[in-house]
Amino acid sequence: MNLKKPLTVETICLDLKGATKEAILAEMVELLVASGHIRDRDAVLKAVLEREKRMSTGMQNGIAIPHGKTDSVDCLVAALGIKRAGVDFGALDGQPSNIFVMTVSPDSRTGPHIQFLAEISRPLNDASVRAKLLAATSPDEVLHLLIG
Amino acid sequence: MLATEIQFVFQLGILIVFTRVGGYWLRRWLRLPGVLGELIVGMLIGPYALGQFHWPLIGKLFPFGPGGAPVSPELYAFSTFASIVLLFLSGLETDLSTFLRYSVAGTAVGIGGVVVSFFLGTGCAVWFGLADHWLAPHALFLGAIATATSVGISARILSERRKMDSPEGVTILAAAVFDDVLGIIVLAIVVGMSRAETEGGVSWSHILLIAAKAFGFWIGATAAGLLLARRFSRLLKYFKSTQAIAALALGCGLLLAGLSEMAGLAMIIGAYIMGLSLSRTDLVQVIQKEIEGLQNILVPVFFATMGMLVNFAAIRPMLQIGLVYSALAIASKVLGCGLPALFCGFNRHGAVRIGVGMLPRGEVALIVAGIGLTSGAIGQDIFGIAILMTLITTLLGPMLLAGSFENPAPGLRHPDDLAKAHNRTIELSFPSSDMAEFLLGRIVRAFRQEEFYVYRLSPDALTYQIRKDEIFFTLESEGGDIRLTTTVQYETLARLVIAEEMLSLRSMLHLAQDNGHLDTMEHDLVAGLFGGNGEEGEP
Numbered sequence: 207m208n209l210k211k212p213l214t215v216e217t218i219c220l221d222l223k224g225a226t227k228e229a230i231l232a233e234m235v236e237l238l239v240a241s242g243h244i245r246d247r248d249a250v251l252k253a254v255l256e257r258e259k260r261m262s263t264g265m266q267n268g269i270a271i272p273h274g275k276t277d278s279v280d281c282l283v284a285a286l287g288i289k290r291a292g293v294d295f296g297a298l299d300g301q302p303s304n305i306f307v308m309t310v311s312p313d314s315r316t317g318p319h320i321q322f323l324a325e326i327s328r329p330l331n332d333a334s335v336r337a338k339l340l341a342a343t344s345p346d347e348v349l350h351l352l353i354g
Numbered sequence: 355m356l357a358t359e360i361q362f363v364f365q366l367g368i369l370i371v372f373t374r375v376g377g378y379w380l381r382r383w384l385r386l387p388g389v390l391g392e393l394i395v396g397m398l399i400g401p402y403a404l405g406q407f408h409w410p411l412i413g414k415l416f417p418f419g420p421g422g423a424p425v426s427p428e429l430y431a432f433s434t435f436a437s438i439v440l441l442f443l444s445g446l447e448t449d450l451s452t453f454l455r456y457s458v459a460g461t462a463v464g465i466g467g468v469v470v471s472f473f474l475g476t477g478c479a480v481w482f483g484l485a486d487h488w489l490a491p492h493a494l495f496l497g498a499i500a501t502a503t504s505v506g507i508s509a510r511i512l513s514e515r516r517k518m519d520s521p522e523g524v525t526i527l528a529a530a531v532f533d534d535v536l537g538i539i540v541l542a543i544v545v546g547m548s549r550a551e552t553e554g555g556v557s558w559s560h561i562l563l564i565a566a567k568a569f570g571f572w573i574g575a576t577a578a579g580l581l582l583a584r585r586f587s588r589l590l591k592y593f594k595s596t597q598a599i600a601a602l603a604l605g606c607g608l609l610l611a612g613l614s615e616m617a618g619l620a621m622i623i624g625a626y627i628m629g630l631s632l633s634r635t636d637l638v639q640v641i642q643k644e645i646e647g648l649q650n651i652l653v654p655v656f657f658a659t660m661g662m663l664v665n666f667a668a669i670r671p672m673l674q675i676g677l678v679y680s681a682l683a684i685a686s687k688v689l690g691c692g693l694p695a696l697f698c699g700f701n702r703h704g705a706v707r708i709g710v711g712m713l714p715r716g717e718v719a720l721i722v723a724g725i726g727l728t729s730g731a732i733g734q735d736i737f738g739i740a741i742l743m744t745l746i747t748t749l750l751g752p753m754l755l756a757g758s759f760e761n762p763a764p765g766l767r768h769p770d771d772l773a774k775a776h777n778r779t780i781e782l783s784f785p786s787s788d789m790a791e792f793l794l795g796r797i798v799r800a801f802r803q804e805e806f807y808v809y810r811l812s813p814d815a816l817t818y819q820i821r822k823d824e825i826f827f828t829l830e831s832e833g834g835d836i837r838l839t840t841t842v843q844y845e846t847l848a849r850l851v852i853a854e855e856m857l858s859l860r861s862m863l864h865l866a867q868d869n870g871h872l873d874t875m876e877h878d879l880v881a882g883l884f885g886g887n888g889e890e891g892e893p
Contacts, residue, residue, distance in 0.1 A: 260857045316636070316803050320854060321822075324847035331846075 212284035212309075213326065213353065216240040218345035222289040222306070230293050231255065231272055234308040237285035246278035250310050253278075264297030268304040269330050271323050275313040282311040282322055286348060290340055305330065305339055326352060362428045365416060366655065372399060373654035381814065387507045388814070389716055390748055392654045393741070396661020400424065405662070416662065424663045430728070434621065435608075436656035437721045441538075441622040442607040443649060444717075445629020446638055447809050448531055459521075460528025462694035467529065467712050468501045468536040470690025474682040475500030482675050484736065491548035491731035498544040499723050499740045500683045502537035504716025505530035507748060509811040511755045512711070516830075516837070522704050522765045524777070526711040527819070529691065537718055538626050542568040544722075545620045548731040564618070571617050575610070575624070579631025587635035600644030603632060620725050638807055653717075660720040660741065663727060669738035676739040680746040687712045704765025707758040713751035715744045778845045780852065784834040791816065794831045796855040797838070801827070804851070 217237050224230040235251045238244055253274030257263070264270040285308045292302025307326055311319040329335045329352055342348050373392040380391035399405055401424050405416025419426040425433075476497035479485040485493035505526065512523040546568035550560055586606075590599045607628035614624030632641065669676060688709035695705040723740035726732035732740075784790040794816060801808050806822045808829075820827040827848060828839045840848050866872055 260861055316805050318804050320800070320850045321804050321825075321847055324844070324850050328843075328846055 212241070212282050212322065213286060213349065214241070215345035215349065217283070217285040218348050219285070219287045220342060220345065220348070222287045224289070225293065227258070227293060227295050228255075230287065230289065230295070230306060231258070231308075234272065234285050234287050234306055237287060238279075238283045238308065238310060241283045241285075243280040243283050244278060244310075245280070246276075249276050249278035250274070252276075253310060253313075254308065262296035262298075264295035264303045266297065266299040266301070267330075267333070267336060268292060268297075268301060269327060269336075270295045270297065270303040270306045271309070271327055272306065273309040273319070273323055275311055275319065277313050279310050279312055282309065282317060282319065284309045284322065284326065286326075286352075288340060288342070288348075305336065358426070358428065361412075362426065362432075364412065365426070365429055366432070368399065368415060369396075369655045369658050370651060373658045377654060387714075387748055387752065388654075389504075389507070389657055390745065392657035393661040393745060396658030397664050397666075397741075398661075399658075400662030400664065402662075402665050402667070424665065424734075425659060429659060433656045433659035433724075436652035436659075437622055437717070437724070438608060438611050438625040439604070439645065439649060439652050440656065440717050441721070442604060442611075442625040442629040443642065443645060444534065445626040445631075446633050446641060448534060448630055448633050459525045459695060459698035459700075461532055462698055463525055463529035463691045463708055463712070464532025464536065466694035467503065467687050467691040468533055468540065471500040471683065471686040472497040472540060474686040475679070478675070478679045478682050479736075482678070484675070489547060491726070492736055494544040494548050495722065495726040495732045496679065496736065496739070498537075498540050499719045499726075499743070500679075500686060500715070501533070501540050502715060502718030502722070503530055503533045503687070503712045504714045504718070504748070505533075505712075507714040507716065507752055508711040508755055509815075509817060511752045514815065514832075515756065515759050517759055520765065521700070521777075522707040522711065525695065525698075525700075525708055529708070529712060533712070534718070535630075538623055539569065539572055541718075541722055541725075542572045542619050542623050545623075545725065545729075546618050548726070548729070549618060568619055571614070571619055572623065572627070575614070575627045576630060579627050580634060583631040583635050587632065587637050590637060596640045596644055599637060600641045603628070603637065603641050604645060620721075622721055622725075633807075636805060638809075639802055642809065656717070657720065660724060663724070663734075664738055664741050665734040666738075668734040669742065672735045672739055673742075676742040677746075679739050680743040683715065683743045683747055684713060684750065699767055700765055701763075701767045703758070703761060703763045704767075707755065707765055710751060710754040710758055713754065714748045716748060719744050777839060778842050778848075779837055779839045780845075780848055782836045782852070784836070787831075787834050790831050790834045790836050793855060793859060794829065794836055796858065797829060797836070797852060800851050800855050 217240055219233070219237055222230055222233050224233045231254055232251060235247060235254065238250065239247055244250055253276035254272050257274045258272060262270075263272045287306040287308070289304050289306070292304040295303035297303050307323065309319060309323050309326075311317060311322075330339075335351055338351055339348060342351065372395045376395035377388035377391035380386045380394075381388050397403060399416060401416045401418050406414055408414060416425070418424065419430070423430070476488055476493045479490070479493035479496045480488055484496070485491075487493070508526055512520075512526065517523045543565045546564040550564040590602055593599055593602065607625045610624035610628045611621040612624070614627070615621045632638065688706065691712045692705035692709035695708045696702075700708065719740060723732070723737050727734065727737045782790075782793075784793065798808050798818060801820045804822075806820050806825070808818055808820045811817045811819060816831040818829040820829055825844050825847070826840065827844070830837045838848050838852065
């Protein structure tokens with residue numbers, strides 16, 4: 207699938223400010239607003255928080271993939287954020303999370319959602335890609351690393 | 355003697371009831387494919403056996419049709435409609451682009467099987483004096499009948515033996531798609547050529563021209579279908595209702611079937627092309643689901659009607675040739691599919707498994723034989739041989755395939771190649787089969803929501819193929835177990851999809867536990883059921 211469309215330089219932040227899981231999620235949703243496809247920011251945040259309540263999307267090695275479904279978005283939207291110092295995200299390995307990939311897609315329409323998450327995070331399995339991402343100095347560099 | 359329409363209704367009722375019961379018992383008692391039961395029921399109740407029996411009040415149930423035809427024109431038309439629906443659905447289940455990319459071994463095995471089967475089938479007719487030359491209709495039909503594999507039967511065995519994800523299993527499934535497509539092209543050419551022959555145009559150039567025309571129609575119609583499919587699906591979606599969409603799609607399939615017959619090809623080719631064109635749209639599941647009920651009624655009637663056409667007296671003198679033809683049909687797939695497999699990294703064990711997995715012939719062989727019989731290109735003797743071969747290969751295929759896996763020896767020449775195949779199976783065990791089936795349904799729904807094509811391989815087993823472009827999964831459930839197999843590249847996607855559905859399941863269970871309202875709901879439902887003191891029906 208085309209990963210380039212949802213993830214753009216506008217929806218990438220290399221220096222997230224939040225110090226808690228909730229703050230990071232709110233900041234990421236703000237990034238999504240930049241895509242221009244969000245009708246109700248609060249509803250989007252609520253969908254993502256609901257999903258987090260069921261089980262944290264904090265995986266291993268600093269990766270977190272918060273996501274949710276709501277009809278407050280017109281199409282699949284995605285954002286990537288980096289918090290070098292890391293935040294306690296309730297990750298599987300108990301380590302702080304520092305690379306966040308957020309995806310939100312419409313609830314009542316079919317289309318890739320988990321597939322997007324899986325494909326965009328596949329390169330993150332590679333430790334050298336993670337290291338390069340954390341050292342990236344521009345959103346373009348991040349896009350190049352993940353999408354080519 | 356009953357009026358035609360009453361007799362037709364009786365015939366249809368008897369066929370539906372007996373094929374269902376026969377198929378069920380054969381599956382249950384002998385663990386044989388249901389299609390065998392349906393064919394055998396047709397043979398037993400047909401005009402050449404019990405159909406001639408005089409019943410009080412209703413007379414003969416399956417008398418000969420006008421002009422001595424084995425079945426009435428009404429019943430034959432009904433079974434033709436069934437074959438069109440069958441091939442329409444078969445086309446719908448094919449995702450050409452995925453399989454073209456999926457497996458080099460699958461391509462080689464599929465092509466090898468079709469070429470060798472056609473050659474040996476045609477050769478059999480020439481060697482035994484049934485045809486004067488290789489291009490005679492008898493020869494061409496025996497070749498075409500021998501080509502098409504019915505992989506559903508093998509898929510069930512692979513699933514039962516948990517070999518769906520084995521290199522052999524993956525290759526058999528991929529090869530079957532090429533086999534289907536090539537089988538239809540062969541049929542298109544054979545029908546065209548045999549018509550030219552029977553019409554007296556026996557010159558080679560004329561026959562080759564017809565073959566080129568048939569091939570051209572196939573390529574042209576398929577290309578047009580694939581190009582216009584998205585526009586056509588948008589047009590269908592205008593009608594919103596899923597029933598309307600499915601009915602319109604099938605209706606157009608019937609129209610294209612009629613057109614292809616008028617163009618000098620078989621009707622099923624048009625139906626297959628319409629299905630194949632729609633297979634690349636997101637309407638596949640909608641149409642499949644809506645037509646499923648119709649298919650369940652029609653298909654057994656089709657197989658039984660084919661069985662009814664078998665004239666035992668005509669086969670008897672041909673029995674020996676029939677057995678040789680069946681043996682050649684078996685050898686042609688074992689060699690035609692097995693040899694290319696040997697060149698694609700498989701060893702002797704693997705090649706034999708692939709060869710026997712491609713053995714069973716089914717609906718396409720029967721449809722081709724039926725077309726040959728009604729068009730006069732082949733006689734009842736050759737038709738009988740075709741049925742015999744279908745019965746033998748359908749009976750032996752599953753047994754040989756299961757037996758070939760008894761020896762646990764790896765099927766690849768270098769078992770380390772398994773690592774190269776990078777297949778991964780995610781296995782989950784649940785306390786009950788109900789729970790596993792519930793989650794299976796959720797996983798199927800989740801993939802469909804992600805716009806994957808999901809289809810069930812066989813009605814007898816909970817085995818699904820899930821695909822989108824180059825991504826391919828096999829999902830199976832047996833007892834309380836669920837297995838999802840894919841390549842290492844798509845393992846993350848598989849794990850995430852299952853994990854999300856497990857979470858939903860858990861949330862639902864929590865919600866059910868925490869929600870006192872459900873308790874009162876249950877209580878309200880049964881309270882007062884036996885509290886009445888008065889007459890029946892009084893609360």
